[in-house]
Amino acid sequence: MHRNRAEVNTQPADHSPTIALVGNPNTGKSTIFNGLTGLKQKIANYPGVTVERKTGTARVNGQQYHIVDLPGTYSLNYTKIDERITYQALIGEYEHEKVPDLVLIIVDSSNLERNLFLATQLMDLEIPAMIVLNMDDVAREKGITINKERIERKLGIPVLSVSAHRKEGIKAIKEAIHSHEYKRPGPLKWEPPQPLRRAIAHLVEKWIEPHTNLPDRSYAIEALRLISNNKLPDSFYNFEEAELGQKAIEEACSIIEQEGGNPVAAEVMARYDFINECTQDSVEQEETDEFSLTDRIDAVATHKVFGPISFVLILLVMFQAIFSWATPFMDMIDLVFIESGNWLSSALPPGILTDLLVEGVIAGLGGVVIFLPQIMFLFFFIYVLESSGYMARAAFVMDGFMTRIGLHGRSVVPLISGFACAIPGIMATRNIENWRDRIITIMVLPFMSCSARLPVYALLIAAFIPKTTVFGFINMQGLTFFGLYFFGIVMAIIAALVMNQFFPKEQQSPFMMELPDYKMPKWSVVFHNVIDRGRIFVTEAGRIIIAISIVLWFLASFPKTDFPADTPSQTETATSSFSPQQMPQAYQLKHSYAGQFGSFIEPVIEPLGFDWKIGIGLLTSFAAREVMVGTLNTIYSIEDENSDIVTLKQKLINDRDPETGEAVYSTATAVSLMIFFALAMQCMSTLAIVRRETNSWKWPLIMFGYMTTLAYLCSFLAFQIGSSL
Numbered sequence: 001m002h003r004n005r006a007e008v009n010t011q012p013a014d015h016s017p018t019i020a021l022v023g024n025p026n027t028g029k030s031t032i033f034n035g036l037t038g039l040k041q042k043i044a045n046y047p048g049v050t051v052e053r054k055t056g057t058a059r060v061n062g063q064q065y066h067i068v069d070l071p072g073t074y075s076l077n078y079t080k081i082d083e084r085i086t087y088q089a090l091i092g093e094y095e096h097e098k099v100p101d102l103v104l105i106i107v108d109s110s111n112l113e114r115n116l117f118l119a120t121q122l123m124d125l126e127i128p129a130m131i132v133l134n135m136d137d138v139a140r141e142k143g144i145t146i147n148k149e150r151i152e153r154k155l156g157i158p159v160l161s162v163s164a165h166r167k168e169g170i171k172a173i174k175e176a177i178h179s180h181e182y183k184r185p186g187p188l189k190w191e192p193p194q195p196l197r198r199a200i201a202h203l204v205e206k207w208i209e210p211h212t213n214l215p216d217r218s219y220a221i222e223a224l225r226l227i228s229n230n231k232l233p234d235s236f237y238n239f240e241e242a243e244l245g246q247k248a249i250e251e252a253c254s255i256i257e258q259e260g261g262n263p264v265a266a267e268v269m270a271r272y273d274f275i276n277e278c279t280q281d282s283v284e285q286e287e288t289d290e291f292s293l294t295d296r297i298d299a300v301a302t303h304k305v306f307g308p309i310s311f312v313l314i315l316l317v318m319f320q321a322i323f324s325w326a327t328p329f330m331d332m333i334d335l336v337f338i339e340s341g342n343w344l345s346s347a348l349p350p351g352i353l354t355d356l357l358v359e360g361v362i363a364g365l366g367g368v369v370i371f372l373p374q375i376m377f378l379f380f381f382i383y384v385l386e387s388s389g390y391m392a393r394a395a396f397v398m399d400g401f402m403t404r405i406g407l408h409g410r411s412v413v414p415l416i417s418g419f420a421c422a423i424p425g426i427m428a429t430r431n432i433e434n435w436r437d438r439i440i441t442i443m444v445l446p447f448m449s450c451s452a453r454l455p456v457y458a459l460l461i462a463a464f465i466p467k468t469t470v471f472g473f474i475n476m477q478g479l480t481f482f483g484l485y486f487f488g489i490v491m492a493i494i495a496a497l498v499m500n501q502f503f504p505k506e507q508q509s510p511f512m513m514e515l516p517d518y519k520m521p522k523w524s525v526v527f528h529n530v531i532d533r534g535r536i537f538v539t540e541a542g543r544i545i546i547a548i549s550i551v552l553w554f555l556a557s558f559p560k561t562d563f564p565a566d567t568p569s570q571t572e573t574a575t576s577s578f579s580p581q582q583m584p585q586a587y588q589l590k591h592s593y594a595g596q597f598g599s600f601i602e603p604v605i606e607p608l609g610f611d612w613k614i615g616i617g618l619l620t621s622f623a624a625r626e627v628m629v630g631t632l633n634t635i636y637s638i639e640d641e642n643s644d645i646v647t648l649k650q651k652l653i654n655d656r657d658p659e660t661g662e663a664v665y666s667t668a669t670a671v672s673l674m675i676f677f678a679l680a681m682q683c684m685s686t687l688a689i690v691r692r693e694t695n696s697w698k699w700p701l702i703m704f705g706y707m708t709t710l711a712y713l714c715s716f717l718a719f720q721i722g723s724s725l
């Protein structure tokens with residue numbers, strides 16, 4: 001299920017001004033974007049939420065503006081993909097895309113100095129700009145007062161002070177955009193020291209001007225970027241000329257070194273000199289020496305021992321809750337679907353259309369919608385973790401462990417997002433600097449059990465895992481459920497360890513992530529998002545499921561075959577609990593197109609304990625995993641016309657082999673199937689995203705191959721061992 005892709009409209013169709021939102025991570029850019037455009041970009045309380053460039057439009061007093069939300073970055077000397085996107089947007093490196101007409105530099109007022117670093121870099125680009133001092137409320141709470149007139153005078157551009165999550169804040173920003181003069185500002189009053197200035201000039205003359213097609217105004221920024229990175233990054237440049245560029249960079253660096261400077265630090269030091277001068281007499285900080293709430297929570301949450309323990313506890317509570325709290329809601333939904341199916345089939349005239357509607361659509365849809373409560377609980381927990389600020393702590397406490405298994409602290413947030421859906425998780429890996437860490441994270445991420453597996457697990461657990469308790473208080477079904485999630489995590493760890501051996505170890509980039517202050521989640525926003533997710537789940541999954549149910553219903557109902565009058569199996573079934581009245585439907589299904597296909601692949605999946613019906617389900621589940629449940633539902637409703645008030649769970653339990661009368665599904669089959677779903681790569685959309693993010697077919701192919709092979713082997717073992725016990 002892919003739900004995290006928002007509408008993107010890339011082509012400004014007219015001459016409305018383009019306004020870009022730029023700033024450090026977690027300063028409220030997307031909050032402002034959403035406020036201005038009315039769209040719903042993801043907002044959360046940790047750095048690095050936005051990893052793509054998103055556009056929308058705002059209207060102020062009849063004038064239309066294109067608004068561009070960009071990934072947060074601490075400086076223009078990018079090292080990660082998301083930061084590069086911001087840099088490219090600003091220097092006009094995007095195809096068919098002009099440099100923004102106005103940049104809103106979004107600043108966290110409670111952290112002014114550090115935020116101004118990026119601001120001074122942006123101003124060097126000489127794009128019309130305005131500073132938005134956001135999180136006014138937070139700064140005030142911390143006893144910080146900023147004299148914005150003084151800052152305005154020092155920097156020479158308008159400064160606005162707001163709290164963006166309030167309506168008035170957004171209104172003020174709109175007015176400021178509307179009344180801005182869009183004049184190219186004069187050069188900033190910061191002076192790079194002599195050697196740095198000479199180094200810039202050298203690099204511009206020898207490399208940037210003759211060999212790139214950047215606009216003049218970004219020459220200096222590009223030169224500074226190359227000097228502080230000390231090497232030519234892989235992008236932008238013609239590879240054959242790379243040697244020339246590298247030589248020019250080295251010469252520029254040696255100009256600085258000759259004067260006793262450090263090329264990596266030269267720009268940083270010079271800019272901070274200027275910034276300190278700016279803030280010296282314009283920022284006041286009241287002394288507060290009491291421990292903040294954040295400090296007190298972090299004493300536990302980031303503790304060496306209690307930190308990891310609380311992380312595991314949080315996950316445990318989350319999965320246990322999803323399993324047990326959702327049950328009453330699920331029973332309710334189940335009842336509604338069964339009753340409406342019954343009502344429809346009695347109210348409509350009997351015939352092929354009624355069959356299609358009741359057996360195909362209602363049964364297929366009901367089989368999946370029933371899992372809505374669990375999915376909403378799952379998203380609720382993830383939203384709370386994200387908006388409270390806990391995600392960054394999870395990354396922090398798990399960094400040591402992650403590094404040991406060949407991943408990185410920054411892999412934690414993508415991996416947790418993977419519990420919802422692999423696609424946003426894979427997108428979130430843009431935050432990982434090192435290509436090797438990033439690719440391993442992507443490759444193991446689909447082992448995190450996503451919400452689409454939930455329906456399959458839940459159905460099989462309800463049908464085949466006894467409701468007993470172990471150790472007197474742990475619910476066996478809940479334990480299995482948690483076990484499946486845990487199994488996915490363990491497999492991810494093992495896979496990461498193995499890949500760790502294959503990939504040459506590069507220099508590990510150290511873990512650096514700002515731990516934002518905890519914030520009470522805005523409950524209205526959380527609930528709104530959860531309901532939104534639920535709606536998307538129903539419409540998006542519903543659409544695929546309805547389509548597949550209809551196709552499948554045809555394939556399973558045709559060609560019509562006549563039930564032979566005296567087959568040997570009929571006499572056999574007389575002794576079994578299999579009801580002979582069902583035989584014509586069962587016979588028909590087995591000889592339908594779908595049945596023929598299922599029987600065709602049965603030999604391959606038989607060693608895993610799967611029959612041809614599951615085979616059909618496996619095939620359709622490659623469209624989306626949750627379709628499996630809808631498929632079984634459709635198949636069983638066709639086979640079993642009389643059992644109108646029996647749930648799919650019951651049908652699975654009751655299913656008998658028409659020839660032997662034995663139960664078709666044993667616990668071993670169920671376990672094997674759950675394991676298969678936990679491990680197999682069955683999601684087209686995930687493969688498509690991996691292809692896009694790695695820019696090659698190699699990785700999605702490897703992913704598909706190794707995950708599906710692993711799934712086959714593990715299911716095989718589970719079934720063979722399970723059924724011999």
Ligand SMILES: Nc1nc2c(ncn2[C@@H]2O[C@H](COP(=O)(O)OP(=O)(O)OP(=O)(O)O)[C@@H](O)[C@H]2O)c(=O)[nH]1
Binds near residue numbers: 163387
């Ligand atoms: N108290 C307070 N919180 C705010 C304000 N503006 C935004 N936030 C919160 O700050 C957090 C970060 O907001 P985002 O809009 O996601 O920040 P961003 O700059 O887009 O972050 P990245 O995409 O990671 O660069 C969220 O928890 C917001 O609810 C504000 O004015 N005051």
Ligand SMILES: [Mg+2]
Binds near residue numbers: 071072
């Ligand atoms: Mg953002």
